[in-house]
Amino acid sequence: MQYINPYIELCLEGSDSVFKGLSQKEKEIIANHHTISIFKKGEYIFKEGDKVRGLICLASGKAKTYKNGVGGREQILQMVNQSECLGYRGLFSENTWSFSAIALGDSTVCLLAKHSLVKILKKNSELSFKVNKVLADELWYSYNRTISLTQKHVRGRLAESMLLLAEIYGYEEDGKTLRAALSRDDIAHLSNMTTSNAIRTLSNFASESIIELKGRRIKIINLPGLEDINESA
Numbered sequence: 001m002q003y004i005n006p007y008i009e010l011c012l013e014g015s016d017s018v019f020k021g022l023s024q025k026e027k028e029i030i031a032n033h034h035t036i037s038i039f040k041k042g043e044y045i046f047k048e049g050d051k052v053r054g055l056i057c058l059a060s061g062k063a064k065t066y067k068n069g070v071g072g073r074e075q076i077l078q079m080v081n082q083s084e085c086l087g088y089r090g091l092f093s094e095n096t097w098s099f100s101a102i103a104l105g106d107s108t109v110c111l112l113a114k115h116s117l118v119k120i121l122k123k124n125s126e127l128s129f130k131v132n133k134v135l136a137d138e139l140w141y142s143y144n145r146t147i148s149l150t151q152k153h154v155r156g157r158l159a160e161s162m163l164l165l166a167e168i169y170g171y172e173e174d175g176k177t178l179r180a181a182l183s184r185d186d187i188a189h190l191s192n193m194t195t196s197n198a199i200r201t202l203s204n205f206a207s208e209s210i211i212e213l214k215g216r217r218i219k220i221i222n223l224p225g226l227e228d229i230n231e232s233a
Helices: 007-014 024-031 114-123 125-151 154-169 184-191 197-207 223-231
Strands: 032-041 044-046 056-060 063-068 074-080 100-103 107-113 213-216 217-220
Touching: 007 024, 007 056, 007 107, 024 114, 032 044, 056 063, 056 114, 063 125, 074 154, 074 184, 114 125, 125 154, 154 184, 154 197, 154 217, 154 223, 184 197, 197 213, 197 223
Parallel strands: none
Antiparallel strands: 032 107, 044 100, 056 107, 063 074, 063 100, 213 217
């Protein structure tokens, strides 16, 4: 089918899209009920408490989701890459967002209308199964991250965060530099530690020739060493 823009095509036809196997008619229903928004770096895609209007597909760019805890301390829940979607749970129960999302760079978002998706989910058991699998995977990921962030020492938590960023965003052409330039605050919030601890631990990793630091850019020069820290700390 012909799509009216490349962004909705990516959301529906991307290699990891749960919608890829839908019929043309079902895809047309979704495509006819979507809106596109562009966000600059640092802008909110949505805030905690906002009404859930549908599924958020990140058609381009990068984003993070987070929730404020005790004393307003931020905890990053998820790093989001291009073609990933947010808000599956909201299709079934949530009326408002229970967390916030911010663009980490210039980003384009497709909002897939909730009412059209729910209509298809009620009739398409295969799509319902795929969405339930996504929810189960998210829950399993949350369990594992909770254990890591509460039981590992700071070195292990930071090592895990570096490996997580590599898995989600990959590397630059040199095969070593992370394709994600995060602030020290974001690295700390991802690793459940203070910013001062994150800065100190990054410096220690650099002095041990595990990584190289160049501003916000992080190059992993000893991947086995970083993996050992993740496993043992």
